[in-house]
Amino acid sequence: MKKNNYPKWIDDYAKASYQLFAGNVLKAFQPLDFYHFYPLWYDLWLDRIYQAIKKFRSMKYDISKAVKNFPVPSSSRAVLQKFIIIFPNLTNQKTDQFKEIINFFVEVLENTNKEDVFAYKKNIIHDSNEVQDILKKIELRKATRESAQEIGRIILGMGSLVNGLYNDVVTDMGWDSYGPYDVTEEMKGRESILLIRHFPNLKPIELWPEYLEIRDYKFKDVKIYTIYKDIECRINWLGCHPTFNGSLVDNMVQYALLVDGKFINDLEKIKEIKNYYLKLASDQYLRVKQMNFEQLKQKALLQECYQLHTFFEFLGMDWWPTKEMINRVEGKELFRGLYPTGELIDFDLYCQNFGINYLKNILSSNQ
Amino acid sequence: MQKILSGIAASPGIAQGKVKIVQGAEDLNKFKDGDILVAKITDPTMVIMMAKAGAIVCDIGGITSHPAIVSREMGIPCIVNTKEATTKLKDDMIVKVDGEKGEIYLIE
Numbered sequence: 001m002k003k004n005n006y007p008k009w010i011d012d013y014a015k016a017s018y019q020l021f022a023g024n025v026l027k028a029f030q031p032l033d034f035y036h037f038y039p040l041w042y043d044l045w046l047d048r049i050y051q052a053i054k055k056f057r058s059m060k061y062d063i064s065k066a067v068k069n070f071p072v073p074s075s076s077r078a079v080l081q082k083f084i085i086i087f088p089n090l091t092n093q094k095t096d097q098f099k100e101i102i103n104f105f106v107e108v109l110e111n112t113n114k115e116d117v118f119a120y121k122k123n124i125i126h127d128s129n130e131v132q133d134i135l136k137k138i139e140l141r142k143a144t145r146e147s148a149q150e151i152g153r154i155i156l157g158m159g160s161l162v163n164g165l166y167n168d169v170v171t172d173m174g175w176d177s178y179g180p181y182d183v184t185e186e187m188k189g190r191e192s193i194l195l196i197r198h199f200p201n202l203k204p205i206e207l208w209p210e211y212l213e214i215r216d217y218k219f220k221d222v223k224i225y226t227i228y229k230d231i232e233c234r235i236n237w238l239g240c241h242p243t244f245n246g247s248l249v250d251n252m253v254q255y256a257l258l259v260d261g262k263f264i265n266d267l268e269k270i271k272e273i274k275n276y277y278l279k280l281a282s283d284q285y286l287r288v289k290q291m292n293f294e295q296l297k298q299k300a301l302l303q304e305c306y307q308l309h310t311f312f313e314f315l316g317m318d319w320w321p322t323k324e325m326i327n328r329v330e331g332k333e334l335f336r337g338l339y340p341t342g343e344l345i346d347f348d349l350y351c352q353n354f355g356i357n358y359l360k361n362i363l364s365s366n367q
Numbered sequence: 368m369q370k371i372l373s374g375i376a377a378s379p380g381i382a383q384g385k386v387k388i389v390q391g392a393e394d395l396n397k398f399k400d401g402d403i404l405v406a407k408i409t410d411p412t413m414v415i416m417m418a419k420a421g422a423i424v425c426d427i428g429g430i431t432s433h434p435a436i437v438s439r440e441m442g443i444p445c446i447v448n449t450k451e452a453t454t455k456l457k458d459d460m461i462v463k464v465d466g467e468k469g470e471i472y473l474i475e
Contacts, residue, residue: 019431020431021429021431022429022430022431023375023429023430023431023448024428024429024430024431024432025427025429027427028408028427028428028429028432030410148442149441149442152440152441152442153418153441155437155440155441156414156417156418156437156440156441157414157418159436159437159440160411160414160433160437161411163411163433164411168433236431238431240436241430241431241435241436242439243430243439244439245379246379247379247380247442248439248440248441248442249441249442250442274418278414278415278418279415281411281414282392282411282412282413282414282415284411285410285411285412286392286412289391289410289412344429
């Protein structure tokens with residue numbers, strides 16, 4: 001059998017991206033069966049992205065401009081993954097366009113992450129000088145069991161709010177983690193890591209125009225810097241679900257909470273912020289649970305397009321869903337049977353049903 | 368101590384407490400600090416309870432699902448994909464949750 005000569009990055013991508021589905025079932029993703037929703041309109045979305053990339057290339061911009069105007073790296077990876085999963089099931093397939101889009105996204109990721117481009121284990125976007133600089137500038141506090149728990153609860157609140165504002169497969173737009181960075185030397189020889197959790201947009205006004213109160217949400221951009229001792233961390237493809245080999249509460253050494261550019265040092269203030277976000281998260285998701293099927297589809301359409309809104313705006317292009325996209329989903333039932341929704345997804349099934357084998361085939365140099 | 372359930376070990380740690388079967392925000396009044404939150408799957412309407420929970424146990428989900436993610440961040444044990452936690456466990460049962468092994472034991 002002739003061996004196809006596909007780009008090596010696909011193997012790295014497959015191994016890393018599978019971690020989203022390992023031990024999981026598709027029906028756990030809420031509040032919509034997204035993978036049976038996207039094929040209703042994704043060809044139109046890919047067409048627009050292709051036009052944006054074509055314009056970017058025609059302007060002869062350096063790729064760093066794309067890096068700067070793309071969402072956080074986990075979001076870029078999540079978007080790439082959806083393209084690869086959905087494309088094989090589109091009835092209107094423009095393969096050359098698809099290849100161009102995929103290659104562009106991979107190029108952006110290669111210029112964003114310093115190593116481990118697909119974040120199989122790490123999401124490294126800072127070099128060692130930048131890490132040194134960060135450590136000098138942030139106001140680190142000594143962690144206690146109590147403060148470590150409160151930091152964990154703030155992440156619960158903010159992460160859950162993001163889940164409700166963006167949905168289960170766009171969460172990464174509002175929640176990333178950078179690192180783990182080895183800071184053993186800076187911590188005077190004790191095996192230590194720095195992990196930076198980032199909530200870049202806790203008030204996406206454009207996504208909830210029907211809900212004016214979002215304009216009054218207190219904060220927008222939050223970074224949580226945490227240093228842990230004697231613990232290993234893995235990013236597992238997306239920054240919103242790192243795993244650890246020990247307790248974060250017991251092993252947190254220092255932390256810093258940066259809220260819209262200001263460090264919050266008082267533990268009582270941290271608790272206030274925690275309570276605020278727990279309430280917001282609960283209220284927001286109640287809103288989502290009360291939405292009907294038509295509303296959920298339109299919202300998911302808007303959320304999907306929003307992911308690249310900064311890139312489109314940079315190019316002077318409209319990112320909002322078109323009338324044609326809206327019509328494609330309005331009053332329509334979702335597809336069925338394209339993806340396994342109820343069974344655990346092993347790696348072979350992932351490669352077969354979630355675009356990996358297809359991608360290898362079309363990007364093979366034999367094509 | 369009898370092992371009553373098992374699932375995927377999603378967040379390490381050991382906790383013991385009263386089971387509370389949770390379906391949504393409406394269960395807030397019955398949930399106390401340290402209770403073991405048991406749900407089919409968690410969602411953000413449950414976060415106020417999750418912040419108080421001693422452990423979280425779910426019928427479905429994997430290590431990248433909502434309960435797993437947030438349990439790890441809070442440093443509390445979590446077991447997912449037990450398939451039948453919400454039917455086998457009852458409110459006010461005392462259980463021990465071992466998030467390292469993915470096992471739940473009945474105490475009372």
